[in-house]
Amino acid sequence: MSESPDVFAKFETELEVRPDDIDLYQHVHSTRYLDYVLAARFIQMERDYGMSMRDFAERGLGWFMTQSNVHYKRPLGLGDRMVVRCGIEHFTASGCRVAFEIDRLPQRKRSCDGFCDYALIDLKTNRAVPVPADIRGKYSI
Amino acid sequence: MSESPDVFAKFETELEVRPDDIDLYQHVHSTRYLDYVLAARFIQMERDYGMSMRDFAERGLGWFMTQSNVHYKRPLGLGDRMVVRCGIEHFTASGCRVAFEIDRLPQRKRSCDGFCDYALIDLKTNRAVPVPADIRGKYSI
């Protein structure tokens, strides 16, 4: 454990609001922000950590969300572009907490932030398993 | 083929608009009407035909949409209830056309109608297969 850094890297992905994300208040529907985080995270797992969701599935593993927390600051609207910044906050025995921030472009004003807790799951048993050392290594950057 | 009826039964399912279906024009988003048809169809397959999507999957089969056509007449709005009426219009060698109508309740004014073409797929090969006689029997009511 002593080799793990105390602070982990954050990665950024730019996304754009889709018209079907807009709700009756003319803003991005509140539940879609986590979908942006998820989309950014999938891209970053492959591009930045070198181990994609598909790679996990091929080892019989999946990440299941156990908790989500979102603070909504300023809503995004039609046609807005954003940057989604994600990084691991800490590991637990069988998972990790991913913190995120979504900033509206181009001014990078905070739209929302929060975190998601994940458990690593054996897809055959649907039960949480300890994070293997090699995976923890790949994600401890 | 001569035992098949020329006209097949239609079945009705009542559904309610969810707030997340509403779009920036304060109406149900245009792509959600087919989701209502799909929801009604899943219910009717189990309740009215006695062979659910899960039963198809257990035989290694799935229904894939090959064409959809929707005529939009009157939009549904927040809190609206509807009846979704579906029925097989005709069979093809490896599929069928399902016609649908969505009427707004309680006045039953037409909101939209159209059809979906489906192909029966072998889930292992992802290829269309002829509709087995017993399935065609179950669905020829």
Added chain:
Amino acid sequence: MSESPDVFAKFETELEVRPDDIDLYQHVHSTRYLDYVLAARFIQMERDYGMSMRDFAERGLGWFMTQSNVHYKRPLGLGDRMVVRCGIEHFTASGCRVAFEIDRLPQRKRSCDGFCDYALIDLKTNRAVPVPADIRGKYSI
């Protein structure tokens, strides 16, 4: 403030999973649970509190989510029915916290629970406003 009860009423609404809620893991997509809460809440505002979202809009007011927190326990799947239980946990100067629980039917096993914080917004200025006494009265049951 002294007339307000310490514990507020909880209300229940039954809903059913739609096929388009299912994600690549064959379960309800994690962000849809809050959509179920929102759907239940809209129904309960009209049916149980006697003041619907539409009534708020007619007074130039809207509820904006400022924080959401969800603990995911057991995923829902295709065709599942659920009961969504919601109630106000406490009021703040310009809003309230709504706690929720989603239980799978018919056994009522917990699927997820959590809370949403809302701010009452003047729809013209998009700014938070104090909760008017008559509204606080209607919702303090």
Added chain:
Amino acid sequence: MSESPDVFAKFETELEVRPDDIDLYQHVHSTRYLDYVLAARFIQMERDYGMSMRDFAERGLGWFMTQSNVHYKRPLGLGDRMVVRCGIEHFTASGCRVAFEIDRLPQRKRSCDGFCDYALIDLKTNRAVPVPADIRGKYSI
């Protein structure tokens, strides 16, 4: 009418599948393809035609879909990128038909194609209105 070209320009927009677009069959959910078309169209209206949905709204006008038709050829999957090609096929008195094709990148194999019919709507009356000459001009490229 004689100044209008017989064949109108087609424009391309690249998009990427989001994880929340994937359904229980591990493919993009059938109703999401039209959402990709809509997203591409909104971008193209602003970027290529020089008159965005917002510009229409400021003139009290909106485009309502009256018919959609989609032929599904090859499903898109998790992480796929696509190009969405759209163009006006013809004008009607109060609207137009937009044809589209979605090709999977990088091989540009056809995923689906089809068309959407739109009516131009006066947002105050919710009724179809003739397409004004200047708008028809801007879009006749």
